Amino acid sequence: MPKQIAPLSATAVQNAKPKAKDYKMFDGQGLFLSVTRTGGKLWRMKYYFHGKEGLLSFGAFPAITVADARQRRDEAKKLLANGVDPKETKKALKAAQLDCNANSFEVIAREWHTKFAPTWSDSHAYWVLRRLEQYVFPDIGTRPISELRGIDILRVLNRIEKVALETAHRVKFMIGQIFRYAVGSGRAERDWTADLKGQLQPRSQKHHPAITDTTEVAGLMRAIDTFTGTYPVKCALQLSPLVFLRPGELRKAEWSEFDLDAAEWNIPIERLKLKKRIKEERKGEKHLVPLAKQAVAILTDLKALTGSGKYVFPGARTTQKPMSDMAINAALARMGYKGEMTAHGFRATARTILDDVEELSISPDIIEHQLAHAVKDPNGRAYNRTSKLPQRRKMMQRWADYLDELKAGAKVIPINNAA
Numbered sequence: 001m002p003k004q005i006a007p008l009s010a011t012a013v014q015n016a017k018p019k020a021k022d023y024k025m026f027d028g029q030g031l032f033l034s035v036t037r038t039g040g041k042l043w044r045m046k047y048y049f050h051g052k053e054g055l056l057s058f059g060a061f062p063a064i065t066v067a068d069a070r071q072r073r074d075e076a077k078k079l080l081a082n083g084v085d086p087k088e089t090k091k092a093l094k095a096a097q098l099d100c101n102a103n104s105f106e107v108i109a110r111e112w113h114t115k116f117a118p119t120w121s122d123s124h125a126y127w128v129l130r131r132l133e134q135y136v137f138p139d140i141g142t143r144p145i146s147e148l149r150g151i152d153i154l155r156v157l158n159r160i161e162k163v164a165l166e167t168a169h170r171v172k173f174m175i176g177q178i179f180r181y182a183v184g185s186g187r188a189e190r191d192w193t194a195d196l197k198g199q200l201q202p203r204s205q206k207h208h209p210a211i212t213d214t215t216e217v218a219g220l221m222r223a224i225d226t227f228t229g230t231y232p233v234k235c236a237l238q239l240s241p242l243v244f245l246r247p248g249e250l251r252k253a254e255w256s257e258f259d260l261d262a263a264e265w266n267i268p269i270e271r272l273k274l275k276k277r278i279k280e281e282r283k284g285e286k287h288l289v290p291l292a293k294q295a296v297a298i299l300t301d302l303k304a305l306t307g308s309g310k311y312v313f314p315g316a317r318t319t320q321k322p323m324s325d326m327a328i329n330a331a332l333a334r335m336g337y338k339g340e341m342t343a344h345g346f347r348a349t350a351r352t353i354l355d356d357v358e359e360l361s362i363s364p365d366i367i368e369h370q371l372a373h374a375v376k377d378p379n380g381r382a383y384n385r386t387s388k389l390p391q392r393r394k395m396m397q398r399w400a401d402y403l404d405e406l407k408a409g410a411k412v413i414p415i416n417n418a419a
Contacts, residue, residue, distance in 0.1 A: 043069040106141030150192040210345030218406035247343035253312040265289040290393040292400035
């Protein structure tokens with residue numbers, strides 16, 4: 001007859017102290033507590049399957065209570081009664097869990113990001129992962145991607161939609177790319193975002209606000225000249241329509257990049273907003289910006305104030321950093337142009353008017369070269385810093401003169417009357 005063992009009490013387990021050697025405290029039916037020399041209290045169960053002894057581990061006290069350990073013992077005994085080895089079942093469940101973890105949405109999303117991020121700009125790669133970490137992973141990151149369905153994704157998107165509609169659309173696009181990547185590697189059946197068309201509110205067709213009417217541009221130029229903010233911000237406003245650059249490229253300008261005698265600004269290709277692949281291909285190159293005499297005059301005056309430092313447009317709080325990315329937009333808002341004009345909008349202003357006003361006689365490919373877009377030459381080669389340089393110099397000076405004519409109130413041909 002089997003020896004009767006008194007069940008362990010929670011107090012006895014709690015008060016069990018380590019000894020010189022590991023020892024066991026039995027609870028009955030194969031369950032015991034192993035108390036180690038270092039003070040660990042580990043639940044174990046000895047059993048026999050087809051005449052062979054086996055040992056199960058249930059975890060450590062107090063995370064696993066006495067009641068928890070007994071429940072796991074009883075579950076193991078049911079498996080034994082049905083001719084199933086509980087240890088093999090535990091291994092199978094663990095393997096299944098590992099497989100689920102390896103194929104979770106977050107694991108696959110990060111794998112996708114790692115593979116394609118080198119082809120993106122640094123800022124794009126950052127924001128893709130940031131949005132996934134902020135909006136998606138907390139909800140569905142741990143779930144196997146093969147188990148996710150359209151309704152799961154829609155719940156995530158609806159939560160984002162309530163606070164940021166544009167972000168919801170961008171996240172939907174990213175999730176679709178991740179699903180298509182998983183389909184290609186055999187870890188998902190299909191892209192469920194394809195079923196969600198029309199489920200989100202339509203995104204607003206919004207571009208960077210820009211003034212392109214010549215009469216309004218004239219007023220803007222006069223307003224800039226009367227701006228009463230800090231001198232570096234005023235100079236940045238004056239230069240913005242003259243150089244065709246993105247706001248970040250302008251505000252991070254360094255004095256070492258300028259040759260005012262040659263009327264040139266050579267910007268390292270790494271600072272342009274280009275795909276990482278293109279930056280790698282053109283590593284070490286510079287984007288040449290010919291400077292009109294008006295731009296040289298602005299920079300010459302500004303150099304007397306900020307020329308001893310690194311940045312042309314230093315920050316208001318420290319000269320060790322460039323001005324804030326909101327400085328120009330904030331200045332435009334103060335001038336009354338909020339919602340009508342942005343720092344980025346100066347590029348659209350120049351592109352539109354240069355292309356549409358016949359009297360300027362500017363070829364579109366010259367404009368595109370100066371905008372640092374990916375223009376190919378007749379031999380299929382990518383943009384070269386010196387290509388069409390004489391034409392670009394002429395265009396930059398003609399554009400600056402044209403803006404002065406507008407500002408002075410000279411008679412100009414409206415765009416809608418241009419050929």
